[in-house]
Amino acid sequence: MRLFMQIICALWIAQSLHAEDWPMWGRDETRNMVSTTAKDLPVTFDAGKKKSGSEEIDLTTTKGVKWVAKVGSQTYGNPSVAGGKVFVGTNNESPRDPKIKGDHGIVMCFDEKTGEYLWQLAVPKLGAGKVSDWEFIGICSSPAVEGNRAYLITNRGEVACLDVDGMKNGNDGPYKDEGKYMAGPGKEPLQVGDKDADIIWLYDMRDDLGVFPHNVSSCSPLIIDDTVFTATSNGMDWSHTNIPAPEAPSFISLDKKTGELLGEEASGVSKRILHCNWSSPAYGKVNGKDMIFWGGGDGWLYSFSTETEKDEDDFDVFKEYWRFDCNPPGYREKDGEPIRYATFNGPSECISTAIYYEGLVYMAIGQDPEHGDGIGAISCIDPSLEGTIPYEKAKWVNKTVARTVSTPSAADGLIYITEYAGKIHCLDAKTGETQWVYDSKARVWGSTLVADGKVYQGTEEGDLIVLQAGKEMKLLGKTHVGAPIYNSPIVANGVLYICSQTHLYAVGK
Numbered sequence: 001m002r003l004f005m006q007i008i009c010a011l012w013i014a015q016s017l018h019a020e021d022w023p024m025w026g027r028d029e030t031r032n033m034v035s036t037t038a039k040d041l042p043v044t045f046d047a048g049k050k051k052s053g054s055e056e057i058d059l060t061t062t063k064g065v066k067w068v069a070k071v072g073s074q075t076y077g078n079p080s081v082a083g084g085k086v087f088v089g090t091n092n093e094s095p096r097d098p099k100i101k102g103d104h105g106i107v108m109c110f111d112e113k114t115g116e117y118l119w120q121l122a123v124p125k126l127g128a129g130k131v132s133d134w135e136f137i138g139i140c141s142s143p144a145v146e147g148n149r150a151y152l153i154t155n156r157g158e159v160a161c162l163d164v165d166g167m168k169n170g171n172d173g174p175y176k177d178e179g180k181y182m183a184g185p186g187k188e189p190l191q192v193g194d195k196d197a198d199i200i201w202l203y204d205m206r207d208d209l210g211v212f213p214h215n216v217s218s219c220s221p222l223i224i225d226d227t228v229f230t231a232t233s234n235g236m237d238w239s240h241t242n243i244p245a246p247e248a249p250s251f252i253s254l255d256k257k258t259g260e261l262l263g264e265e266a267s268g269v270s271k272r273i274l275h276c277n278w279s280s281p282a283y284g285k286v287n288g289k290d291m292i293f294w295g296g297g298d299g300w301l302y303s304f305s306t307e308t309e310k311d312e313d314d315f316d317v318f319k320e321y322w323r324f325d326c327n328p329p330g331y332r333e334k335d336g337e338p339i340r341y342a343t344f345n346g347p348s349e350c351i352s353t354a355i356y357y358e359g360l361v362y363m364a365i366g367q368d369p370e371h372g373d374g375i376g377a378i379s380c381i382d383p384s385l386e387g388t389i390p391y392e393k394a395k396w397v398n399k400t401v402a403r404t405v406s407t408p409s410a411a412d413g414l415i416y417i418t419e420y421a422g423k424i425h426c427l428d429a430k431t432g433e434t435q436w437v438y439d440s441k442a443r444v445w446g447s448t449l450v451a452d453g454k455v456y457q458g459t460e461e462g463d464l465i466v467l468q469a470g471k472e473m474k475l476l477g478k479t480h481v482g483a484p485i486y487n488s489p490i491v492a493n494g495v496l497y498i499c500s501q502t503h504l505y506a507v508g509k
Contacts, residue, residue, distance in 0.1 A: 022492040023082035025142035025220035026407065029283035030356040033409040035451035038491045043454065043466045043477030045507050055094060057503060066495060066506040067115030070094050071108060074136055074486075075501050077152075078220070078446075081492035082145035085118065085164055086110040088504055089152070091138030096120055099190050100182065105139040105155035107197070109166065112493070115506060119166030121197035123154045124184035131238045132157070132213045140218035144228075149200065151228055151256070157206040157217040159230055159254060163198035173200030201259035205232045208261065209252070212237065212244040214276035215368070220353075222281045222292070224306055227262060228254045229283075229292055235276030240342075246270050250277040251294055251304070253318075263308035266317035272298035274341050274349045275368060284356035286383045291321060293361050293383070295350025299327045301363045303383060324389040326350060326365045326379050328397055342367065344374045348403055352447070357410035357429065359383070360395060364417055366403040369445060373421050376403040380432060396432030401425050407447040407488075409455075411469060416448040416455050424448065424457055424467065436473035440465055446488035456496070458485030464498055481505065 020037050027033055048062035057068040069086075077089015092104040096117060100106075105123035110116060126133035133155050141153035143162075150162045163172050171178070171192070178199055179189035205211045214235025222229040234250050236243060249264035250273070269277065277297035283306075284291055290306040304318035311317045325332075327347045333339055339346040348365040355362050364378040380395040391397070401419050408417040414435065415427040422440040427433065442459035449456040454476060455467040462481050468474035483500035490497045495508040 020493045021082040022490045023080055023146065024144040024222070025078055025080070025280055026282070026353060026355070027490070029222060029224065031280070031282040031353045031407065032355045032357050033407065033447060033449050033488065033490070034411045035449075035491045038451040038494060040509070041452040041454060041491065041496055042507060044479050047479060047481040047505060055502065064507055066508050068506070069108070069110050069115045069117065069504045071499065071502060071504055072106060072138055073502060074138055075499055076137065076140040076218075076486050077107065078142035078487050079490055079497050079499055079504065080143045080145050080150075081112060081490065081497065083148075083164060084112045086112050086497070086504070087143045087145065087150060088499060089139030089141055089143070091136050092122065093136065094502075097122065097195060103136055107139050107143065107152060109164070110504070119168065119195045119197060121160070121162060121199075122182045123156055124182070126156055130215060132215070133217075134215050137216050140216050142220040144221045144223050146223050146256075149256070151221045151223060153217050153219050153221065153230060153233070155217055157204065157211065157213045157233060159203040159205065159221065159228065159259065161200040161256070161259060163200055165198070166194065167192060167196045167198045168194045170198075172198055175199045175201055203254055203259040203261070205252070209248050209264075210245050211248045218278045220280040222283060223256060224283055224290070226256050227306065228256045229281045230254075231277045231279060231281070231294065233277055234270050235273055235297060240275070243270065243273050250297060251281070251318075253308070263316045263318050265302070265304065265320075266311055266315065267302060267320050267323065269296040269298050269300075269302075274298060274347060276349070279350045280353045282354045282356050284361070284383065286359070289321070291383060292318070293354040293356060295326070295352070295354055295363050297349045299325065299347055299349045299365060301326050301350065301354060301361070301379070301381065322383070322386050322389055324379065324381050324394065325391070326363050326377065328377050328399060329391055331375065342371045346374065348374065348376060351405045353407040355408055355410060356383075360429070362408050362410065362415060364401060364404050364406070364408060366405045366420060369405060369420055369443065374403045375399070376401050376419060378408060378415070378417055378427070378432075380429075398427055398432040398434070400434060405445055409448045409450045411450040414469070414471070416450060418444045418448055418457055420444060422459065424455070424465070426471070426473065435471045438467055438473055438475070445486040449489040449491065451491045456489040458487060458489060458498065460484045460486070462500060464489065
């Protein structure tokens with residue numbers, strides 16, 4: 001009995017230690033970037049100065065910073081924190097390993113307490129250039145960490161399952177070709193060491209599904225029970241008029257233990273792609289039903305079952321519960337004529353992630369930031385509806401929010417979302433009515449974090465803006481970090497993480 005109680009206490013302590021982890025994009029399966037437990041978070045900090053002749057930050061010149069880690073030169077993969085480790089996707093322009101030369105997609109793993117570099121995943125480029133694997137972009141996927149496994153999408157269009165301890169504890173799992181993989185096709189395998197990633201399994205969506213990634217492969221996987229859900233990044237070719245793989249699925253599921261394909265969408269999203277499928281899935285239970293919420297590259301929001309059923313061609317496909325066109329009337333056509341995509345008044349796809357909050361789903365539309373500004377919208381949907389939901393059946397649609405690639409966050413009955421043009425909107429979650437708007441006067445790629453009564457937002461100008469959460473708009477602080485922030489702030493175990501293009505900051509006492 002004493003031994004049993006000791007085991008229970010140990011498990012409770014272990015769970016408590018990591019109760020405030022941030023193990024995936026959006027914190028949990030609702031994708032709502034809110035912390036209800038974080039306290040005493042800073043409104044400003046000093047990002048410090050670089051050591052002479054180095055890219056390393058001199059910690060003695062910082063204030064309020066626990067540690068700083070040098071990443072690449074471009075960092076779009078949002079940090080995940082779990083089990084005492086921090087994971088972030090970047091590029092290889094600040095090489096950690098001399099044997100990895102030139103442009104690669106990189107996922108770095110650091111010690112949560114000290115920032116010590118532990119290991120990295122190095123992924124060779126496809127060699128397709130901007131069409132499918134944009135140069136120097138790196139890995140854009142935010143790893144989803146569960147137990148001793150991390151799941152992510154590589155720049156080669158693969159779903160990868162990694163051992164969170166890297167090679168330090170041996171080469172686990174069925175995959176044994178890490179040296180060959182790091183070297184790239186047709187090259188001599190590299191020597192594998194303790195600082196290299198341990199790949200458990202790989203699923204190549206290009207080879208196995210025939211998908212054609214556009215620009216980058218970007219989705220952050222969702223783990224529900226024993227299943228991995230992800231978008232495929234299937235998209236247009238270089239001409240932006242042709243869809244090379246209209247029959248390939250835009251959304252799939254895999255067995256998390258083996259990487260075996262379990263299911264795919266049969267909603268025909270790929271035939272209607274406007275640009276690409278980059279959005280990440282969310283999850284919620286609605287009237288006893290397990291539902292996946294996912295924004296398609298056609299501008300529609302979909303709800304799928306988590307289980308599959310056989311279609312007439314014997315494929316395992318998701319049941320579609322409902323769909324909603326996130327482009328309001330007048331965005332797709334005018335006077336019976338279609339409006340051309342990538343124009344200011346034209347339709348947009350879903351790049352941001354849907355969130356599930358207090359029984360409702362929220363989704364915003366936008367386009368590749370290279371397309372510039374344009375009209376947008378954020379919609380609120382009742383997920384208990386069925387079929388093709390008409391525009392009039394939406395709980396509300398706010399069209400004052402212009403194009404965005406940012407994901408909304410919701411807390412205390414309010415929605416916070418930032419448009420690409422830099423305006424941070426606070427809306428009533430039930431009515432969609434605007435409460436206030438703060439103009440950051442800078443481009444914004446990342447999303448809002450709500451924690452400790454504050455709203456955090458990074459900008460392309462390299463500023464971390466902190467606003468007061470609530471119906472009264474108030475600027476609390478602003479910190480410049482010296483490089484653009486394309487990531488979203490996160491908080492884990494009382495520490496605020498800010499990742500610029502070049503450095504990852506752990507901010508806290």
